[in-house]
Amino acid sequence: MQPFINIDLGGPAQPLLKVNHLLKYFRGGKGREVVQAVDDISFTVMKGETLGVVGESGCGKSTTARLLMQLLTQDSGELIFDGQGVGSSRLPLKAYRRQVQMVFQDSYASLNPRLTMEESIAFGQRVHGVSAREASEYARYLLAHVGLEPARFADRYPHALSGGQRQRVNIARALAMKPRLVILDEAVSALDKSVEAQVLQLLQDLKRTLELTYVFISHDLHVVRWLSDRILVMYLGEVVEIGPAEQLFTASAHPYTRALLSSMPSMDPENRTLTSPLSGDPPSPIAPPSGCRFHTRCPHAKAVCAEVKPRLEAVGEGHQSACLMAQPASPWHQSIPLKEVSHVGERLCPCARPAGRLSPRRTDHQRGQRGLL
Numbered sequence: 001m002q003p004f005i006n007i008d009l010g011g012p013a014q015p016l017l018k019v020n021h022l023l024k025y026f027r028g029g030k031g032r033e034v035v036q037a038v039d040d041i042s043f044t045v046m047k048g049e050t051l052g053v054v055g056e057s058g059c060g061k062s063t064t065a066r067l068l069m070q071l072l073t074q075d076s077g078e079l080i081f082d083g084q085g086v087g088s089s090r091l092p093l094k095a096y097r098r099q100v101q102m103v104f105q106d107s108y109a110s111l112n113p114r115l116t117m118e119e120s121i122a123f124g125q126r127v128h129g130v131s132a133r134e135a136s137e138y139a140r141y142l143l144a145h146v147g148l149e150p151a152r153f154a155d156r157y158p159h160a161l162s163g164g165q166r167q168r169v170n171i172a173r174a175l176a177m178k179p180r181l182v183i184l185d186e187a188v189s190a191l192d193k194s195v196e197a198q199v200l201q202l203l204q205d206l207k208r209t210l211e212l213t214y215v216f217i218s219h220d221l222h223v224v225r226w227l228s229d230r231i232l233v234m235y236l237g238e239v240v241e242i243g244p245a246e247q248l249f250t251a252s253a254h255p256y257t258r259a260l261l262s263s264m265p266s267m268d269p270e271n272r273t274l275t276s277p278l279s280g281d282p283p284s285p286i287a288p289p290s291g292c293r294f295h296t297r298c299p300h301a302k303a304v305c306a307e308v309k310p311r312l313e314a315v316g317e318g319h320q321s322a323c324l325m326a327q328p329a330s331p332w333h334q335s336i337p338l339k340e341v342s343h344v345g346e347r348l349c350p351c352a353r354p355a356g357r358l359s360p361r362r363t364d365h366q367r368g369q370r371g372l373l
Contacts, residue, residue, distance in 0.1 A: 004128075004178040006099065008047070010083045015044035016181055016213050017100075022067055022077035036285045037063045039237040040077070042312075045181065050207070050214040052228030052245065054221060054260065056282055060237040061217045065185045068215065069102045082180075098128060101174035105186035107166035111158040117143065118154040121173045128177070135176075142172040146202060164195035168202070175206065183215045188223065200227060221264050225249055230318075233257045236282055236293045239312060243319030253321035256294045292324070300325060304332055 024038040038060045045051050053061050066072040068079065070086065070093055079086040086096045104110040111120055121142055122135035130138075140150040146168040158166055167187065174182055184203070188196045200223065206212060218224050224231060224245075231248045233241040233256065241254040252258050259277040266272065278297055283289050289296050295305035304324060312320040313327040324332040 004098065006178060006180050008082070012047055014047070014083055015080075016047045016082055017045040017068070018080040019043050019045075019068070020078045020080065022064070022079075023075050024063055024067055024072060025075055033286050036237050036288060038067060038074075039288075041234075041237075041239045043232055043239060043242055045213060045215060046230075047180075048211065048213055049229040050216055050227055052224035052231040053215060053217045053234065054219070054224055054231060055234035056260075057219075058282060058285070059234040060285075061234055062185055064234070065102065065183050065215065065217055069100060069183055070097065071102075094128075098124075098177045099179050100181045100183065101177055101179040102183040102185065103167070103170050103174050103187040105189055107163055107170055107190065108158055110170055111166060113158050116155050116157060117148075117161070117169050118150075120158075120169065121176050124173065124177050138176065139172070142175055143169070145175070146172045146206075147198075148172075162195075164191055164199060167191060167199055171199075171202070171206070175210065178210075179212070181213045181215065183217075185217045186219070187216075189218060189220065196223075203227070221261065233260070236288055237285055238293060239322065240294065241319075241321045241323075242312070243316065243321075247316065247319055251316070251319075253315045253319065253326035254294075254323045255298045255300050257321075292322070302332065 020042050022038055022041050026035040026037055027033070028035070041060075041064065043051075053064070055061055063072065067074050070079075081091060081096055081099070084091040087093055112123075115123065118136055118139045121139035122132070125135040125138065126132065140154055143150045143153055148165060148168055153161070153165070153169075158169075161169065170187075188199050191199060203214070204227070207214060214227075216224065216227055228245045230243060231245050232239055233248075233254065235256050241248065241252065241257045243253075248257065249261060252261060262273065262277040280297055283293065283296055289306065291304075291306040291308055292298070292301070292310050295301040298305065302325075308324060310322040310324045310327070312322045313329065315321045315326050315328065321327065324330045325334045327333060
């Protein structure tokens, strides 16, 4: 029934996706302003893992996801998928996009209101030359696979489904191409908590049974910790830390990561957050600070932080940080206290914890006062 066959070219030790010096700037009217959305980032996604991506709103997470999906074209840098250059003669974009699929945050806007659920799921296969009968049969199989009875849901339109049901359809649509990598951009943030827990469990089950690899982007640190094997932290278009999930939560090296972790709500009433871990808004990506971009908000910043731009360096096994004071080989290395993250040992099931976001949502009135951010 499944017409697509994936071949593992490099074996389990070779990264499924390697990102090298990816850069994307957006230019404003008449070329005067340049937004440095993603600025020279490099990382790998290993086969079979879930890589969590976190950071404040506007740090470049969604732009990175669209670059990985090639919905946006990078200004410079390259993507290597299982040893093959994306867009090369060995791996054309059409072949790459078949193996990499994306699930978006807005489950309603990402579905065509004129197509039934069966038609939406089958559409990608039809584009890749699969017959209408085979594509429809597989679409119904996938609906059942994600917990939606085909007899009830195959002929429905998006408006007739709940948010959780629509997101299951989006997951089924992504799986229709038998991808190896699925990018989930805030895929559960718009769902009720009970529905969110069901979708998260579904994602875990699908990963295990279909041998998938995930890039999971979210503001919810509890969910990221529960789902991820490794976590990548972004700030103002740059990667500031990446490492194993548990190590990042218990021994994070970058002050920004620690500030994010300290924003997680604690279940202990004696351990309430009384002061904001970060002061002020992130600097503008149009004119980011020199040196370390976080130094304007960092409680441990020194004069050198405004002068020297830190690079990602090893601070432990599989753990990298872009902080001069955290890197053992740096001449400015010093021990930074861990008091900001004293409660992160509370590992909660995502269906039984309050929702924690990295930064508070602004009201419409506040947006009007401060301008569009």
